[in-house]
Amino acid sequence: MLSKGLKRKREEEEKEALAVDSWWLDQGHPAAAQTPPPVASSSLFDLSVLKLHHSLRQSEPDLRHLVLVVNTLRRIQASMVPATALPPVPIQPTVPTVADSLLSSSDAGLSASVASLLEDLSHIEDLNQAPQLQADEGPPGRSVGGAPPNLGALDLLGPATSCLLEDGLEGLFEDIDTSMYDSELWAPASEGLKPSPENGPAKDETPELDEAELDYLMDVLVGTQALERPPGPGR
Amino acid sequence: MAGAGGGNDIQWCFSQVKGAVDDDVAEADIISTVEFNHSGELLATGDKGGRVVIFQQEQENKIQSHSRGEYNVYSTFQSHEPEFDYLKSLEIEEKINKIRWLPQKNAAQFLLSTNDKTIKLWKISERDKRPEGYNLKEEDGRYRDPTTVTTLRVPVFRPMDLMVEASPRRIFANAHTYHINSISINSDYETYLSADDLRINLWHLEITDRSFNIVDIKPANMEELTEVITAAEFHPNSCNTFVYSSSKGTIRLCDMRASALCDRHSKLFEEPEDPSNRSFFSEIISSISDVKFSHSGRYMMTRDYLSVKIWDLNMENRPVETYQVHEYLRSKLCSLYENDCIFDKFECCWNGSDSVVMTGSYNNFFRMFDRNTKRDITLEASRENNKPRTVLKPRKVCASGKRKKDEISVDSLDFNKKILHTAWHPKENIIAVATTNNLYIFQDKGN
Numbered sequence: 001m002l003s004k005g006l007k008r009k010r011e012e013e014e015k016e017a018l019a020v021d022s023w024w025l026d027q028g029h030p031a032a033a034q035t036p037p038p039v040a041s042s043s044l045f046d047l048s049v050l051k052l053h054h055s056l057r058q059s060e061p062d063l064r065h066l067v068l069v070v071n072t073l074r075r076i077q078a079s080m081v082p083a084t085a086l087p088p089v090p091i092q093p094t095v096p097t098v099a100d101s102l103l104s105s106s107d108a109g110l111s112a113s114v115a116s117l118l119e120d121l122s123h124i125e126d127l128n129q130a131p132q133l134q135a136d137e138g139p140p141g142r143s144v145g146g147a148p149p150n151l152g153a154l155d156l157l158g159p160a161t162s163c164l165l166e167d168g169l170e171g172l173f174e175d176i177d178t179s180m181y182d183s184e185l186w187a188p189a190s191e192g193l194k195p196s197p198e199n200g201p202a203k204d205e206t207p208e209l210d211e212a213e214l215d216y217l218m219d220v221l222v223g224t225q226a227l228e229r230p231p232g233p234g235r
Numbered sequence: 236m237a238g239a240g241g242g243n244d245i246q247w248c249f250s251q252v253k254g255a256v257d258d259d260v261a262e263a264d265i266i267s268t269v270e271f272n273h274s275g276e277l278l279a280t281g282d283k284g285g286r287v288v289i290f291q292q293e294q295e296n297k298i299q300s301h302s303r304g305e306y307n308v309y310s311t312f313q314s315h316e317p318e319f320d321y322l323k324s325l326e327i328e329e330k331i332n333k334i335r336w337l338p339q340k341n342a343a344q345f346l347l348s349t350n351d352k353t354i355k356l357w358k359i360s361e362r363d364k365r366p367e368g369y370n371l372k373e374e375d376g377r378y379r380d381p382t383t384v385t386t387l388r389v390p391v392f393r394p395m396d397l398m399v400e401a402s403p404r405r406i407f408a409n410a411h412t413y414h415i416n417s418i419s420i421n422s423d424y425e426t427y428l429s430a431d432d433l434r435i436n437l438w439h440l441e442i443t444d445r446s447f448n449i450v451d452i453k454p455a456n457m458e459e460l461t462e463v464i465t466a467a468e469f470h471p472n473s474c475n476t477f478v479y480s481s482s483k484g485t486i487r488l489c490d491m492r493a494s495a496l497c498d499r500h501s502k503l504f505e506e507p508e509d510p511s512n513r514s515f516f517s518e519i520i521s522s523i524s525d526v527k528f529s530h531s532g533r534y535m536m537t538r539d540y541l542s543v544k545i546w547d548l549n550m551e552n553r554p555v556e557t558y559q560v561h562e563y564l565r566s567k568l569c570s571l572y573e574n575d576c577i578f579d580k581f582e583c584c585w586n587g588s589d590s591v592v593m594t595g596s597y598n599n600f601f602r603m604f605d606r607n608t609k610r611d612i613t614l615e616a617s618r619e620n621n622k623p624r625t626v627l628k629p630r631k632v633c634a635s636g637k638r639k640k641d642e643i644s645v646d647s648l649d650f651n652k653k654i655l656h657t658a659w660h661p662k663e664n665i666i667a668v669a670t671t672n673n674l675y676i677f678q679d680k681g682n
Contacts, residue, residue: 044515044569047572047573051575059324059325059326060325060326060414062414063413063414063432063433063460063463064432064463064465064482064522064578065578067460067461067462067463067482068482068518068519068522068578070461071461071518072515072516072518072519072572075515075518076515079515
């Protein structure tokens with residue numbers, strides 16, 4: 001629909017991987033568009049989680065963007081869980097598959113809510129994020145799960161647990177070249193595009209680590225405390 | 236408005252365009268702010284590379300009285316440099332977020348420019364004379380051997396080629412944890428405010444080592460954060476009054492006399508949501524991207540994603556006027572969410588008499604709304620119309636159905652060509668419109 005004149009923005013190439021249901025696009029009739037469907041498309045949910053990831057991965061996230069995406073995600077999530085809100089009710093079998101997969105794929109060591117993530121980050125008075133440490137659980141294209149039953153606080157994200165973000169360690173992550181952890185899924189669609197000058201070379205490439213690689217990385221870090229820190233990234 | 240004929244209609248003509256011609260836009264050249272000074276003689280732009288370029292209007296040519304003077308480059312300087320915060324391991328962008336002029340008090344001009352973290356007061360001064368005839372120095376500056384001085388003379392000022400110098404007079408730093416989105420100079424001309432996502436600070440122009448925090452919406456628990464500050468401005472006449480807008484579509488008016496910390500608003504402006512227009516994106520499109528008081532101080536204008544609203548300061552529960560900027564995008568919100576365009580922050584501005592408001596849109600279109608006649612017009616900033624004194628042709632977007640000749644369909648709009656920043660001369664019908672990396676100046680043909 002927006003294909004003709006629309007040029008893809010440089011930082012959005014990763015969204016190519018996401019297939020949006022076509023029925024969302026063919027909203028020719030204004031009246032049809034104005035009524036949101038009673039249950040959000042799972043792809044809209046995925047899209048929002050993807051945006052949340054992307055936002056959090058920035059070295060200094062745009063707080064407005066982050067807050068708006070989180071609020072939108074809460075709305076979508078609320079519409080996906082029928083009848084009651086949050087706090088939690090045992091998920092009905094009729095809830096779309098994505099909610100199931102999110103709830104089922106869990107890992108206590110990796111699960112953290114956006115809320116607690118923000119809380120941790122606020123302790124250092126700034127949203128300094130360790131961008132490389134993401135986990136991709138579940139089928140490709142799905143965003144990270146790891147949600148405890150309580151959906152109230154948007155417990156959707158697996159990545160960047162508080163236990164890993166201890167002072168001293170988080171800064172190390174930014175200096176690590178994680179290009180070797182880049183999985184096929186997230187390879188930039190257009191290699192010709194330069195990374196944004198504000199971000200270090202590794203920050204925007206959003207490597208998605210699976211669990212095994214994450215464990216390995218943890219071992220490396222814990223085992224070798226005196227990882228040498230290269231000088232701060234220049235432009 | 237233009238094209239309709241009639242005595243009072245403005246006929247907008249292309250006047251000038253500044254910036255590179257080629258399509259390959261250098262990131263640093265992206266214009267990030269545009270602002271006329273109080274007389275309209277100077278026009279400042281800031282860009283993503285941290286530079287400020289000031290244009291000056293030529294003195295009116297009395298013979299060619301059909302057009303106002305052209306704007307030519309007056310001064311260019313690097314306002315902000317990229318910085319690295321070593322403590323937090325973060326780069327600080329040098330992009331100029333806002334420029335605000337101080338009213339002129341003497342021969343020099345002063346402006347405030349800000350990036351995400353630091354505000355700077357710049358003095359722009361002219362030098363057109365220099366002293367000549369020193370006793371102890373040669374003309375090239377080298378010192379003379381005092382023993383060779385046999386006579387004394389009085390140095391005199393002689394004319395020289397005009398030189399415009401910009402020098403930073405104050406640097407207001409280290410007061411913002413989050414990204415600065417607004418600065419606004421108080422009508423007392425002594426203080427100003429700076430606003431970031433969660434806090435607003437009050438500064439004195441002479442004092443750089445401290446500022447007063449006057450608004451703080453940071454929750455004790457960051458997990459409760461659901462709203463951020465998006466813009467703030469002082470009232471043009473009441474030095475104790477300012478407003479700030481939020482990502483939830485509310486505007487709060489605060490009185491600094493009420494308390495030191497203005498967390499409790501005096502007035503809350505909010506329009507109830509239209510239930511028929513409710514969607515998952517309701518909140519995002521209600522997020523206010525700009526707020527501007529009218530020159531009179533009686534009204535304020537807000538810009539959200541799809542509309543411009545005029546509020547009477549005496550009425551909090553709804554705006555007095557609402558203008559749809561590009562309603563045809565309402566059915567495309569999901570796609571615009573996908574490509575992040577829904578987060579674009581458009582600015583808006585008043586004309587000098589508060590009778591017309593202007594804002595930008597996509598495809599290098601910009602829109603004007605006449606509050607008196609209720610007519611509106613869509614124009615395009617494009618090099619194709621670059622013959623001076625050619626009246627701009629109104630544009631029309633075809634939302635659905637059969638597209639008429641000369642209309643453009645929604646699906647053909649270029650969403651990378653966005654006009655986020657526009658400015659209106661405080662006294663004349665001269666407007667400055669910024670595309671991604673070009674600055675267009677349009678004038679009323681009748682000038």
